[in-house]
Amino acid sequence: MEVFLELLILLIVGRACGEAAERLRQPASAGEIFAGIVLAAIVAWFGQDIPFVAALVSSEALIYTADVGIFCLVFLAGIEMEPKEVAQSPVRSLAVAIGGMVVPLIGGVALAWLFLPDSEQRQTLALLTGIVLSITALPATVKVLEEFDLLHTRVGELIVGAALFDDVLGLFLLAVLLAVIETGHVPEMATLALLIGKVVVFFTITVVLGAHVYPHVSRGLNLMQAAAFEFSALAVIGLAYGLLAEALGMHWVLGAFMAGLFFEPSRVGITAYNEIKLIFTAVTSGFLAPLFFVSIGLRVDLAALTGVPLFLLLLLAAAFLGKVLGAGLPALWTGLPRREALAVGVGMSARGAVELVVLSIAYDAGLFAQADHTDPVTRHLFSSLVLMGVVTTMLAPVLLRYIFPRSTRQDP
16 A cells, blocks of 8 residues: 555656646656655655655655656657658768767766766766767657657758667667676777677667568557557567567667667558557656656755756756757758758757666666765766756757747748
């Protein structure tokens, strides 16, 4: 009974704050993270007086539910992507993706290396900072583009294509990060080559199965006219891919991502696609995702705002300008007008759920627990990175509103 009461309260508070954020034209995830931050602050101030609220913060039920939420969030990130979008302008998309990853990655690593003290975790924490800054969360970006009627314009297709490349490269960097967390140092060339080989094997197997095997399975399930079978089949595929990723020394989120990536209308049929996407979206957005984002907020310490204000300000600058310059300049150099190139850089700056998933995985791997908490930057690094992700995701639609007034939102 106590477990259900904990989840009930966390879900009500999270959904209420998420709904309030959406009414303010901001992502629901920002409100749900805010709910967790508020609960964490209440515990910090009144924890001894309100023991039940303190128990919410350390709820084991929330931890396990959040893991399921990660699975579904990454799965939906795969569903939201359509590989055919990349075919619109593959060279330009790849150039924007590489620039949009490399510049903030280098900026994040350099900034963290400058501020973090010399310790065993310095290298790993700096790499994590760079990876988090390099991420573009496609689901968050797609929602922003849809709101501004830009999704199917030249700018929108370029952003989606580049974000797809970004997420695939980001998943590889996550595999490298986990190897660094496990060994305590950047892998040697032989180890890195082995890791690349495992990634290639994983993607080869899942791409072949997704492109040539799953459509036949899906058509057979469609003949049964039961969405429940299709839903179960997708869950089984995602879990099986996850086990394959773990067996190859990578994280199971890769399995969820690849299971969703090849679930496309052209492969499984428009009816099955719409039904299953509706089910997954409802279960994830209505139940699992709010609990995951609340769990992230519970780990945030707002003391970062006053404890390391300079580092937090520079982190936000590196995150935003890194994407604007790293993604915007290649777009400009490959022929886009200045305003559209700027819109590409701004649109690529939204981090959203994917960044938080990477942070959560690093947190669960014990990276922050092993760090030196006597140093203020190290102590507040997790909170700073979460706040960075929330701010950049909220900033993207605000700036796009000025770059593309409603009267100009059509494809040239």
